[in-house]
Amino acid sequence: MAVFFHSSETDFNAEVGEYEEFPQPEPENAATEKTTKPKCRHLSVVLLSFGLLCVLQAILNISLRLALSEPTSKVETEVRSCPRGWLMFASSCYYFSSQRRSWDDSLEDCVQRDANLVIIDNRQEQDFLTGFTEAAWVGMTDREEEGTWIWVDGTVVEKDRLRWALGQPDDAYGGEDCGDIHTMIDFIGLNDYNCSTRNQWICEMPLQ
Template sequence: MEKDQLQENYDNSRFLSCHLCSAECLEDWPQGWKWFNSKLYYISAGKESWTESQKDCKERGADLVIINSKEEQGFISQFTGPFWIGLSDREREGTWKWVDGTTLQEGQGYWRKDQPDNYNENESCAETAKSNSQKTWNDFQCDEKLSWICEKEG
């Protein structure tokens, strides 16, 4: 009886989640996407450079993840990683921009202690990894091959 109740609760929550998102969500969600706070997230299994990761996200109708809140940062930081996120200072050193063109204001974000540091003057892309802390971001060489997280509207 307890098992049946748990299954019914699961089915009901899945039904509700699907009806809150678009038809595109219904089509894509079961195929590797995770639902959180009205958005869909794809956690890659493969590893690519930052540029190739963003290209893969675009092909999926998404972008590398843009982290807009403490809640979203908490959701993202539960995954082991490291993962590329949609943040870089490739255009101008020290000016961190999201893939949608918005600038991350100085002092904002969830950088690890002493990050970003542009180690060897060769780190222009942001990655994140699981941590007990909210501070998970690190600048890293863009051509390194990491997993990535895509995000799109649900």
């Protein structure tokens, strides 16, 4: 809007108007600050996340080390073995004598060793025992009833499951009531023999 004043001597013009305020120009680095602040915020979030991951990793490492340091089982595994001079097969220990005694004396020797004359359960065990001596007493007898062979633990000998020497048992001379195991060129397997004969013997005990 314009207003005019008139005086007598001279004309005086005064113009009054409305003025619009113009925004001041921003500093040159203002745009840079606007773009930098979001980047800084983003970087801070990344750093914070990385720090949390490091802390979690440290906790996991400590937990893993503690878990590995604890015993896996409270029950210790027992290592079983045979006495010195005994041989191991499956779950048993075997002693092969170097002396010769009767069947009864051989049985007594095994008992004194906390063992028994060997009881042969299967062909695999018999194959293992074959070859150590030409003849050795084993823990079977048919003293109580001729032809019915009994192991020293009271169980019946299953003759068909074991290998007998050719033509045995034959109860030769009417007095072969004790069993031994033979390993000879033409005579391999179980055999009945006179109990008073002096033979080597085989003791057996469970793994200790």
